[in-house]
Amino acid sequence: MTALFEHELRDLLAEQLDVLEPGLTLVQCEFALSDPPLRTRGWIDILARDRHGLWVIIELKRAASTSREALHEVAKYAELLQRDKQLAPDRIRALIVSTDWRELLVPVSNMARDWSHDLRGYELQVYDDRTLSAERVALLPPSPEQYVTPVHAIYLYASPQDRDRGWKHIRQIASEIGAPNLLAADFERVSAKDSVSAHYGLYLGIGTVEWGSALSDSPDVDGYGSEHPAEYEALSGINARVRCVEVDSAYPGVLGTLLGNPNWEITGYRGTGAFAPDNGAYEERDWLQMLVGHDRGDGHFKYIGSANPRITSRWRSFVDQAMTSLGGNPEWELLVRAWLERVAEQPGDIDVVLWIYNPCDLIQTVIYGWPDELAQWEPRIKAVARFPDGSRSVAQGMLCANSTGGAPGFHHYVHEVYRDPVSWMTTRYGGTTWISDLDLVRRLGLRYMMLDLASDHPGPPAPEDERGLWLVEDGQAARYSSNDPEFFMTWQLNTYGGKLVTLREFLTTYRYEVNTLRIEYLNGVDVRL
Structure with missing residues (x-):
């Protein structure tokens, strides 16, 4: 039949709304909308109600040349209708109906995933007898995110x-078994070379395996590969055939330890698939963050990230990843989440940067950090939020005490929790150290807390700046502001003479017992025998 003009097609569809879905009833064609304060107006092609009473915006497009206008108009009309009828977002739906979906499929698929209104698409067929049929368009599924999993190894x-030949062989094996996404870092021994068997290393991280590949049917495994069985199977396949001097298992955080060792130096990165150097999606700093696990919280106890709460999808991921690294520390988990929620309530674009080190292992902190490197090993949080007006909120998390200690002493409490060094090592290998650590921290009178400071000026803090003391009370996060009367009493109860007792000051009180404990645990002997 002769091609219909768009207004003719609109009137025809208005008479046959059931071809879209049963129960649609016409409200009006060319429904006028306007908002004088916003200086905008428009006309909905067809406004209908569905069988559940929801308002349905039907936007009709006849050809590819006009299809690209559809998303703009649907978004505009949904907002105007919501304001005009004073409706909740879930009371409004939208249908895009077109005879040609070549230009629409990709943008509509993207919008439908994240839009606050239900959005669907229909492809319309017009027959010679002026009857219509419509088929719902299958929108594109989300593109799977490619990331480096916690399944790592060292060669x-x-x-x-x-090493170059080894990398080529690893790539070949991975391609054959269906693991096309690899990321690796080259590292070399730069000093104390006589103490290791080989001087040239390759640190490998296995990228996600796509669903539907042969590896995606891999059986479940125990241990660190339990959350990523397909990637663990890929690594097992590589390790079974790889040729090198030595193979060691690894996990997020091991590369960070190598970075902190002056005897080793990272000299470059290699990648395949999504992480290939010519991909253009990543920079060197991104590759490092992926391998150390900071970008997703996969380091389990360490996280570095930044986000803007107005970019909601990224903000949700940012918060979830931060909470992953705070696992095993319920007090900090509550406090950091509450601080982030408080920051996000402020208007405008906010730049939030978060740095977390949460080992949940005071014994590790003591034996490796005391006394000279305690700042590197003690649990800590640093967070900064910068607001549009130039003000900022700076938060710091720490492990503190409200006293300098007392009888029966540091050594006594450690032996109440860990019978001997073997007992501590057993909890580490079993992944349950955090449980014992919570008990030890409680017995010692230590407490995880947070302080924040709000300032509207650059430079160091000023006396008039508001301070906040964050504590967990009755299972809830509580913030005490220095502007409130109860701040002084709360501060006195949680400090020693009005001064926070830091972990260093607390350990200094017990320095002789701490030194004895270090000898005991580093040498694996019980000094009480």
Whole structure:
């Protein structure tokens, strides 16, 4: 039949709304909307109600040349209708109906995933007898995110040439078994070379395996590969065939330890698939963050990230990843979440940066950090939120005490929780150290807390700046402001003479017992025998 004009097609569809879905009833064609304060107006092609009483915006497009206008108009009309009728977002739906979906499929699929209103698409067929049929369009599924999983390994080689050949072999194996996304870092021994068997290393992280591949049917495994069985299976396949001097298992955080060791140096990165150097999606800093696990909280106890709460999808991921690294520390988990929620309530774009180190292992902190490197090993949080007006909120999390200690002493409490060094090592291998650590921290009178400071000026804090003391009370996060009367009493109860007792000051009180404990645990002997 002769092609219909768009207004003719609109009137025809208005008479046959059931071809879209049963129960649609016409409200009006060319429904006028306007908002004088916003200086905008428009006309909905067809406004209908569905069988549940929801308002349905039907936007009709006849050809590809006009299809690209559809998203703009649907978004505009949904907002105007919501304001005009004073409706909740879930009371409004939208249908895009077109005879040509070539230009619409990709943008509508993207919008439908994140829009606050239900959005669907229909492809319309017009027959010679002026009857219509419509088929619902299958929108595109989300593109799977490619990221480096916590399944890692280390390979040592005798020479750079051997490492290059090893990488080529690893790529070949991974391609054959269905693991196309790999990320690796080259590292070399730069000093104390006689103490290791090989000087050239390759640190490998396995990227996500796509659903539907042969590996995606891998059986469940125990241990660190339990959350990523397909990737663990891929690593097992690589390790079974790889040729090198030595193979070691690894996990997020191991590369960070290598970075902190002056005997090793990272010299470059390699990748395949989504992480190939010519992909253009990532920079060197991104590759490092992926391998150390900071970008997703996969380091379990360490996280570095930034986000803007107005970008809601990223903000949700940011908060979830931060909470992952705070697992095993319920007090900090509550406090950080509450601080982030408080920050997000402020208007405008806000730049939030979060740095977390949450080992949940006071014994590790003591034996490796005391006394000279305690700042590197003690649990801590640093967070900064910068607001549009130039003001900022700076938060700091720490492990503190409200006293300098007392009888029966540090050594006594440690042995109440850990019978001996073997007992501590057993909890580490079993992944339950955090449980014992909570008990030890409580017995010692230590407490995880947070302080924040709000300032509207650059530079160091000023006496008039508001301070906040964050504590967990009755299972809830509580903030005491220095502007409120109860702040002084709360501060006195949680400090020693009005001064916070830091972990260093607390351990200094017990320095002789701490030194004895270090000897005991580093040498694996019980000094009480």
